[in-house]
Amino acid sequence: MGRLRPLDMIEWAQQAITLGAPDQPERADAHGILGIGLGLMGRADEGLAVHESVLSTVSSTGRGPNGLAVRMANGWLRLVTDDFMAAAAELSEAAPAALRAGSYRVALYAFTWLTRTHFHLGAWDEAIVDADRAVTLLSETEHEWLRPLVHWVASAVPAARGDWATADQHAAAAEAGNTAYEMMLLCGGMAKAQVAAANGKHDGVLEALEPVLTLMPRQGIEEPGFWSWQHLYVDALTGTGRLDEAEAFLRPREELANRRNHRSSVARLARSRGRLASATGDTAGAMAAFEFGAQQLRQLPLPFEKAQLELAWGQSLRRTGQRRLAAERLRSAADVFTALGAQPFLERTERELLASGLTPARRKDYDPNRLTPHELAVANLVGQGMSNRQIAADIMVSIKTVQAHLTKIYAKMGVTSRAELAAQIHQGNRAGADPAP
Numbered sequence: 443m444g445r446l447r448p449l450d451m452i453e454w455a456q457q458a459i460t461l462g463a464p465d466q467p468e469r470a471d472a473h474g475i476l477g478i479g480l481g482l483m484g485r486a487d488e489g490l491a492v493h494e495s496v497l498s499t500v501s502s503t504g505r506g507p508n509g510l511a512v513r514m515a516n517g518w519l520r521l522v523t524d525d526f527m528a529a530a531a532e533l534s535e536a537a538p539a540a541l542r543a544g545s546y547r548v549a550l551y552a553f554t555w556l557t558r559t560h561f562h563l564g565a566w567d568e569a570i571v572d573a574d575r576a577v578t579l580l581s582e583t584e585h586e587w588l589r590p591l592v593h594w595v596a597s598a599v600p601a602a603r604g605d606w607a608t609a610d611q612h613a614a615a616a617e618a619g620n621t622a623y624e625m626m627l628l629c630g631g632m633a634k635a636q637v638a639a640a641n642g643k644h645d646g647v648l649e650a651l652e653p654v655l656t657l658m659p660r661q662g663i664e665e666p667g668f669w670s671w672q673h674l675y676v677d678a679l680t681g682t683g684r685l686d687e688a689e690a691f692l693r694p695r696e697e698l699a700n701r702r703n704h705r706s707s708v709a710r711l712a713r714s715r716g717r718l719a720s721a722t723g724d725t726a727g728a729m730a731a732f733e734f735g736a737q738q739l740r741q742l743p744l745p746f747e748k749a750q751l752e753l754a755w756g757q758s759l760r761r762t763g764q765r766r767l768a769a770e771r772l773r774s775a776a777d778v779f780t781a782l783g784a785q786p787f788l789e790r791t792e793r794e795l796l797a798s799g800l801t802p803a804r805r806k807d808y809d810p811n812r813l814t815p816h817e818l819a820v821a822n823l824v825g826q827g828m829s830n831r832q833i834a835a836d837i838m839v840s841i842k843t844v845q846a847h848l849t850k851i852y853a854k855m856g857v858t859s860r861a862e863l864a865a866q867i868h869q870g871n872r873a874g875a876d877p878a879p
Contacts, residue, residue, distance in 0.1 A: 443475055444587055444623035446662030451479030467511070470496065474515030482662050484702055486523050493519065510540045514552040521559050522667040524706050526743055529559045537572075541579075550579040550588060554595050561598045562706075564745040566782055569599050590616040590629035597633050601640040602746065604785040609637045624657050632671045639674045640786055642828075642836060647678035666699045666707035676714040680721050681835035688718050706747065709738035713751045720758040720838060728758045749778035753791050757838045760798045768798055790836065793819050797837055813854060820847040824860050825867035 443451055455476035462469030473496045477489035493516035500509035517532035537552035553576040560569035573596035580592045597612035599605075616633035618626035631654045638646030651671060657663050664672070672695045679688035692714060699707040712735030719727035732755040739748050756771030772795050779788035797819035813821060816837075823833045830848075834841045848860075857863045 443478065444625050446482070446624045446628070446657070447659065448479045448482035448662050448665075451475055451482070455479060470500070470509065471511045474511045477512075477515050477519055481519050481522055482665050482668060484665060486519060486667075489519050490516065490523070510536055510543060510545050510548050514540065514548050514555070517552065517559075518555045521555055521562075524667065524704065524742060526559060526563055530556070530563065533559060537575075546579060546583045547585060550576060550583060550585060550592070553579065554588075554592050557595045558598070561595075562744055562746070564743075564778075564782060566599045566603070573599070587623055587626060590618050590622075590626045590633065592616075594629040594633035594636070597636055601637045602782070602784045602787070604640070606637075606641065609640070613637045624662070627657060628654055628663060628669060628671075632669060632674075635671060635674050635678075639677065642786070642790075642832065644678040644681035644832075644835060647674050648682065651675050651678075664695070664698065666702050666704035670707075670710065672707075673710040673714045676711070677717060680714070680718045682831070683721075683841075685718065685722055688714075692718065705738040706742060706744060709735040709742075709744075709747060709751065712738065713754050716751075716758060717754055717838075720761060725758070725762050732758065745778050746782060746784065749775040749782075749784075750787065752778075753787065753794070756791070757794055760794060761838050765798050769795070772798070793822065793837065796822075813851060817847050817851050817854070820844060821851050821855075821863060821867060824848070825864045827864070 455472040458472035459469055459476070462472065473492055477492040480486065480489035480492065493512050496512045497509055497516065500512070513532055513536040517529050517536055520526075520529035520532055533552050533556040537549055537556050540546070540549035540552055553572050557569050557572040557576060560566070560572060573592075576592045577596055580589060593612040593616035597609050597616065600609035600612065613633045613636075616630045618630040622630075631650050634650035635647045638644075638650060651674065654663065654671060663669065672691075676688050676692045676695075679685070679691065692711065696708075696711050696715065699711055712731045716728045716731035716735065719725075719731055732751060735751050736748075736755075739751065752771045752775035756768045756775060759765075759768035759771060772791050776788060776791045776795070778784075779791060797816050799815035819837055820833055823836060828836065830841050830844045833844045851857075851863065855863060855866060857866065
């Protein structure tokens with residue numbers, strides 16, 4: 443399992459089941475691993491059937507020592523198959539039960555996947571508590587090979603909320619050495635990529651995920667639902683202008699996710715498809731991709747995923763001049779980001795609204811009325827220290843368009859450099875700040 447070789451997982455789990463006595467905990471572990479191995483081969487229904495057959499014979503609740511590992515694995519596979527509520531129910535019972543029974547490895551896994559489940563469901567405060575339990579168990583049990591997995595999962599909420607210090611700490615703790623298991627290398631790369639993506643650093647995403655592209659075999663790396671990294675890589679390629687590479691990488695992942703009918707993966711990749719189509723000027727293709735992604739998410743309880751799609755959709759609509767429709771998408775996304783405390787994503791959404799002229803700018807010492815909404819958005823991003831390439835990716839325009847906006851901004855504001863412009867913006871922000879209560 444650590445090497446992400448599902449065929450070997452299945453083979454050795456079956457041998458352990460054959461050799462083990464009915465009451466051996468190791469035999470129950472083998473059933474759990476067998477189900478995960480089948481899932482990694484795209485046979486999740488068979489894997490769930492293996493788990494359920496064991497749980498039905500262990501006890502009515504599966505709480506006995508031999509049932510805990512299978513319950514944890516069943517919760518993991520429920521999460522993988524988009525059955526989020528069932529995953530939450532299974533893992534919420536398995537995690538504390540394993541802890542009480544002294545099955546610390548099982549508890550560590552269960553709290554880790556419960557963290558991931560709560561993150562997807564938008565229960566982020568609960569996810570933080572679960573992550574703290576997993577990190578504490580990790581330090582007490584010293585399961586070194588699970589360190590990158592635990593910290594990848596634990597970094598999700600801090601990254602999405604813009605708590606960069608905590609997110610960076612988890613990403614650093616998730617780093618794996620060159621001789622580590624494949625799962626360790628994968629999770630270490632995903633942790634760094636997750637933080638970089640939330641921070642809008644496309645180059646950081648590409649750097650973090652480059653080692654993941656070389657891992658073999660690919661079956662355990664690419665199976666939809668298990669590891670969410672492919673959309674981050676596509677978005678980073680798109681954001682850095684490597685559009686042909688993004689297309690070549692995206693297409694086979696789309697085909698696999700569609701063959702598996704894995705809705706959350708299909709939706710993430712559809713969002714990436716929409717961004718890529720928008721970047722290439724294919725407006726119709728972008729709109730179709732966003733609509734297709736939204737269809738996949740309608741029956742899934744994934745607020746953060748839905749809001750991210752609304753944001754990307756709104757960006758594309760604004761770019762094509764459809765301001766009213768853009769406003770609907772962007773304001774819907776802003777409501778969710780506000781509720782979740784997803785500050786970096788909320789700020790991006792507000793910048794889009796501002797660039798669209800849909801919300802008034804806050805008062806500054808300099809006169810923002812001299813700037814168009816698009817120019818004001820670019821000026822504020824310059825004030826945040828972004829490069830032209832980063833600004834272009836953030837507001838979904840070309841680098842040449844950013845340069846043209848800057849030329850006009852310099853003339854209107856009476857400045858000759860980015861440093862002077864940033865200084866005026868910072869001075870205006872301080873002067874326009876609301877007084878302390």
